């Protein structure tokens with residue numbers, strides 16, 4: 001993806017006040033060529049995460065929250081965006097408030113996503129899922145990136161349009 005230009009970045013499910021408070025990581029240290037979306041967890045509030053996804057005329061930012069720990073969990077699971085298998089400890093159940101009134105009324109879209117929001121690096125083999133034997137997938141990184149892009153698009157669509 002291209003490095004987001006901040007004046008073309010729209011946070012679709014945050015108020016203006018919330019959006020102003022979002023702290024972007026250092027953009028100079030990001031390898032943009034390896035990313036399909038830019039995702040990070042807030043180091044000061046680890047239950048918060050952010051995704052920036054390229055769109056037709058700029059970039060779309062989505063704020064997420066996650067809870068970790070507790071509850072009955074299966075031993076392993078899969079990211080709903082990049083389909084990388086992980087132990088459950090490395091997958092987060094993220095909730096994105098829906099855009100607009102629906103979100104203000106508490107409606108969210110929930111997805112299991114790589115807990116560190118680094119899907120792009122897993123599908124390219126730059127990061128390896130912890131404790132999982134390598135999956136014999138026949139798709140190339142390009143094909144996985146195309147699949148990730150489709151799933152991202154679907155997710156963004158759900159957040160915006162419900």
Ligand SMILES: [Zn+2]
Nearest residue numbers: 079082114119
């Ligand atoms: Zn993922």
